[in-house]
Amino acid sequence: MAEVTSEEELTELLGAPAPQALAKERTALHELDREWLAASPFCLIATSDANGRCDVSPKGDPPGFTLVLDDTTIAIPDRRGNRRFDGFRNVLANPHVGLVYLIPGRGDTLRINGRARVLRDAPFFDAMAVRGKRPALALLVEVEEVFHHCAKAFLRSSLWRPETWRPDALPSRARIAKDMERRDEPLEAIERFYAEEYTGGLY
Helix, strand or coil: CCCCCCHHHHHHHHCCCCHHHHHCCECCCCHHHHHHHHHCCEEEEEEECCCCCEEEEEEECCCCCCEEEECCEEEEECCCCCCCCHHHHHHHHCCEEEEEEECCCCCCEEEEEEEEEEECCCHHHHHHCECCECCCCEEEEEEEEEEEECCHHHHHHCCCCHHHCCHHHCCCHHHHHHHHCCCCCCHHHHHHHHHHHHHHCCC
């Protein structure tokens, strides 16, 4: 294996970024960024702990679930989950976060980097309620860098082309859980959990 060990080597191999690629970085939200956040139902939150161990957590809710407080501050509600709190624990040790917001069918994405805090309550929690349920926690992010990614990764992967989707190419989530996590439970009970019980407990 030939390992790359310096930024100079990266530049030699890949070339320098185009001026417009560097110039697109901003430190505050544009009105078009606000429109993107209002339309996005899904984001990925990247965090790392004090030792650099990383985590990426998906967050999804109705479009506009991320609340824009001002041009440099957003809030992301937390919903019921597996209670591992990997990302929250990381933020407590290292506040730097990276966010990527998706809109189904769009190849471009919105990226926001910043510093985060974990909130247990705030006046705006009521505005983030869904089905009458306020979030127990929220991630407050102070925006430090924001820009839009191009669509090449989505074009290469054909991610939004339904004719390429093969959801049955792998075992079901229930089967994976049976083989890896819940070996002592009957498959039928696990399938029932991931059907009626799982979808009924989103909030």
